[in-house]
Amino acid sequence: MVIRYALIALLTSGMLGVSFGEEIKDPAEEVKKQKKLLLEVMGVLPGDLIAEEGKEYFHKKGPNGKSCASCHGKDGKGEKMPLVGAYATMPKYYKDIDKVADLDLRIKSCMEKYLGYDPKKISGKAGRKIIVPLATYVASLSNGMKFNVKLDHPKEKEMFEKGKELWYARVGKMDFSCAMCHDKYGGYRIRLQTLAKPKESKVMRYWPAYRYSKDKMWTMEDRIRGCYKQIKVTKPPFYHWAHVALQMYMAVNSNGGVVEVPGFVR
Amino acid sequence: MKKWIISVAGLIVGISLLYVPDTAEAGKKRTFEEDIKQDWAQKVCSNPESKVPPELLDKFLEEQKKLIKYPKSGNIYGDWKRGEKLFSNPKKGNCYACHCGDPKELACGNLGPNLKGYGKKKKDPEYTYRKIYNSWAYVPCSVMYRAGVHGRLTPEEIADIVAYLHSPESPINK
Structure with missing residues (x-):
């Protein structure tokens, strides 16, 4: 402390x-x-500590006695449904929930559907305390692997199109879009904050990331909510389709990038 | 003593009655879906080039110009000292987030041009007023938000910023 x-x-x-x-x-x-x-x-990076915490949750039993490891094997290396490499293919369509899901939504769905968590209890902040470390850990299981998101399922294609639309949409009282700051003016500064170039940096490969300016681990959902807040648009709730859509668009643009999680950003 | 307490209590009640919450803020919470609804111009600008298609350009500029309103007094040149505060207030003009120029403001951004000496170069305050009120009436789809159109700044507040940018007394022009 x-x-x-x-x-x-x-x-x-x-x-x-x-x-x-x-x-x-x-x-x-x-x-x-x-x-x-x-x-x-x-002596250690905070992000690595959070990934460790996620590993503990991964092996901890949920309300119905099952853990993530019950299905995905110890350290996510089971013979059935291993999670090594999984993050590098996300967002993705999942038949069991009939949805395209990002890390956050996939983990939350598993917790509700297979571990017996009460959806009401994990939809808010209490849920984030478990889901963020889990997301960090699960993503880190793809470290060293290349991002390779495909749009095979029609719902994946649809999500990509929605994400692209949102990326370019000028919205709200500031008339901003993601693209204005992160394509056209990427590298310029708003106040002292240099605007990231997520496409160029193949952003999905290094998220979830530890933000040293906030001393917090963020998933891309936290990042997207932060962006909307700054352009004075009401933030989409966690697990909203807009998160999945924008990540689908960014993930396709991150293809070929080597996963390196937890990232370390301002 | 009792009287004193009553009068203080009365004062507190009185003050609280004076506080009328903003109607937009008071009602239900806004949603993401509501906030991403676009006006026609925003839709037109939502493309990778952030450009208005040539066939729509005349209509676009005309519509944007129509949105510009003036202060009731007709005075577009306000008080530069008030303008200075609005320029650097993140909750109001927030101009410094993208524009340097105020020598006191070191945390300024560089998305927009540096405005140091603006008033020495630009001599038309009305153009400045109109540009701040609605940048898209001059530079379609510009990254500069339409402060007056969205009501982020009132016409009077824009007039104050105009004075801040043009006045020879203003730190911008010193």
Whole structure:
């Protein structure tokens, strides 16, 4: 705990250095610096700790006595339904839920359908506490593998089209779209925040990611909600189709990228 | 003593009665679906090139120009000091998020051009007013949000920002 506070203090002072006075730093260099700093202070990256936490949940029994490992095997390496490589093919259509799902939705569905969790109890913040670490762990099982999302099922194609539409849609009182900030003006700054270029960086390969500026692990759903908040559009609730659609669009654009989870971002 | 308490209580009740919540905020919560509904111009701009098709351009510009309204007083040149505050207020103009130019504002973005010395170069405050009110009337599909059209800034507030950008007294032009 003490280490955590010391860390926050260090990070905060680091960020204040950026805000006042000094010239604007190269964002990539800044990320490297923060990563190094964290490793020096903690000896481990917070994202890796969260993936470990996810691994514990993976093997922990749910209300009906089953765990993720009951179906997917120890460490997700079972003979039936292994999860090694699974993330690199997501979002994906799943017959058992008749839906295209991203990591978050797939995990939540499993918890409800196969582990006996009460949907009401895991739909909010309490659910995020389990789902985010689980998502981090499950995604990390694809580390080193290339992203390879296919649009074989009609519902996958439909989701991709919806995602593409949302990506370019100018909406809300700020008239923004994802594309304006992340295609056309990617690399420019809004205040001190350099706008990411998710297509160029093949973004899905390094999410879920640890955000050092918030000291939080985020899945792409958290990231998308954050973006909509900033452009003053009501955030889509977690597990909403818009998350799946946008991730489908970004995932296809991430194909070929090598998975490296947990990511480490500002 | 009792009287004192009653009058304070009365004052509190009085003040709370004066506070009328914003009708839009007060009712039900807005949803994502409602918020992603687009107006015609937003639909036209929603393409990878963020451009208006040539055959729609005249209609687009005409419609956007029609949306521009002026302050009741007719004065489009307000108070630069008020404008300065609006420029840097993230909840109001939020101009600094994309535009540098205010020497005090170091955390400014670079999505838009630097506005340092704006008033020395640009001599038409009415153009500035109209551009802030509705950027799309001049640059269709621009990344610059239509502050007046969406009511993010009132005509009077836009006039204050116009003064901030044009006044020789303003830090922008110092």
